[in-house]
Structure formats: structure tokens, C-alpha cells
Amino acid sequence: MSQKKALIVDDSTVTRLMIRKIILDKYPDWEILEASSADDAKSLLTDHQDIDFFTLDQNMPGALSGLDLAEDLKKNYKNTKVVLITANIQDAIKNRAKLIGIDFVEKPVTAEKIISHLD
């Protein structure tokens, strides 16, 4: 079986570090990729098509939000788990996330919250 990969998209280094450690504590053999914006994530995806798990920050620098990127990803990665991470889950965000078919996690990020979406 090939090695699983996760892509963490968040402009906060600290949040990326935390999510990286949470995933690796649970699955030490996973490969973790990181991007600090939706555009960086898209560039990374040209070389890495086989991502199993995405965590996307909702508010990032650049034109695309986490939800915009999620919408894009769900078209190309239909069976991949995508989790939106946001500090402020408003009804509009919640409804759009449901329509796209992704889960969401409210900040602050904790191990329990991330792991519940990994299992």
C-alpha cells in the first residue's frame, strides 16, 4: 500500500506545525505537505496528485478562501477527505461547506478535533 499524504493549507506557521504533529502522532508514516495559501497549494498539487487528506484554513492571503479551494478540490478529488478550519463558523460558511461536501473544524485546533476527522 502506498504511503498516505496530507496537505495542510494555512497561512499560520503555528497552526501548520500543530496539525502536522497531530497527524504524525496518529499516523507516523504519513507524508505531510504544507502550503501557506490556496495558490501555493494549487502549485503543490501539480506535483502531488495523490493527496488523501486536506486541511484548509478559511481565511488566507490571496484571492481564494479555504472554501473556494475546497470547491475546486472536491471536483478533482471526489473521495478525498477535506476539512475546513475556521475561527468563526458562520451559518453561510457552514451551509456552503455542507453543499460542497466537506467537514469543518472550529479554531482553536485541538488534537481531538482533527483526529475525529482522520478516523
Added chain:
Amino acid sequence: MNFLTEIERDSLCELFNISLGGAAKLMSEMISDEILLTVPSLKLITTEEAKNIEYLADQDVCTIEQKFIGGIGEGSAFLLFHKSASLEIVKMMMKDYVALNEVSQFEKDALSEIGNIILNAILSNLAKMSDYKIETHIPEFFAGKYEELLLRRSPKKDNSILLVFIDYKLSGKDIKGYIFFILNFDSIKNLSRVLIEKLK
């Protein structure tokens, strides 16, 4: 002179009390420790008076400022720590995510993340309770003398600034911090009127 009536003051205190309860819960989750909050104290003071606030005057501080604009008007919310406490806070937040000797490298980023989450939680609750739409900007980190922070923020010397101070304390630790808001007086007066109307 600008002043708030008792009912206006009470309505604002209640608003900040409720908003901060939720924010304190979030911060407790982030640092895995209990946060104790004092009852918010609203002070209508000038920038000049704000410079002489006890425990802060002439102190080195770290702040995260969240500017906002919307129905409430234009203002700033601050999460403020004494410089000596900020690294302790970051250590508690980062736990074993990074080695302890690396913590200082992440101080700005970690505090900005805390500030973003806490101040956004307060502002979104404020928007919810008042029905105002509020847009927030990206949080800005500042480290330096408390007085420089105020001078840098608002050089106005009139009485049109309201500072809402809320002290909080970490249980069992000598770490104290503050959350405060700078808002135009007319904006805060309007906010209290909206809240009073909703309470009727």
C-alpha cells in the same frame, strides 16, 4: 463632556461579559489551562489618561490588534500581554509542538493566532448581539512600550475614545493580560442604544 448613563454602561458591560466568556473558553482550550476573567470595567478616557494606566505605564508589552469596521463604526480591539508573560503564554500554547528552545521563534505567529481567534470570537458575538455587520482586518502584532502602542494607534487628545479594559488571569500562574477596545465615543453610544432596545 462625553459620558455614559448607568443603563448604557450596564448594557455594554453585559455585552462584553458574555462575549468574553466564550473567548475565555477558547483561550483555555488553546493553552490547556483555566482562564479567570474579571468583570469588565469600562473607562472613558483620553489617550493621555490611557498612558498612565496602572500596571501598564512604562511597561514592555506585546499586543495583537484587530481593526474592524462596520455598522458599529471603525475601531480596534487589542489583546495585550506584558512582555514577560507572552513567552509563557506561547510555551503553554505550543506545548510539545515545538522544542522549548524554539518557542521564541514562533512568538509573533502564536500570539497573532491567539489574538485572531479570541478577538474574532468577541467581535462576532458583538455583531450577533447587536445585529451590526462587522468586518475584521488581519491581526497586527506589536511589541514595545505600552505608550508607543497608544501613540502609534491614536494620537487624538480629545475625549472621544472609549477603552474597555478586561483583566484576565491564568489560574495558578502569575500571568495577567488585558483585552481592550478603542472605539469612537459616538459609536459606543450607538452600540449601547441598540443593545438597550434589544433588551426592552
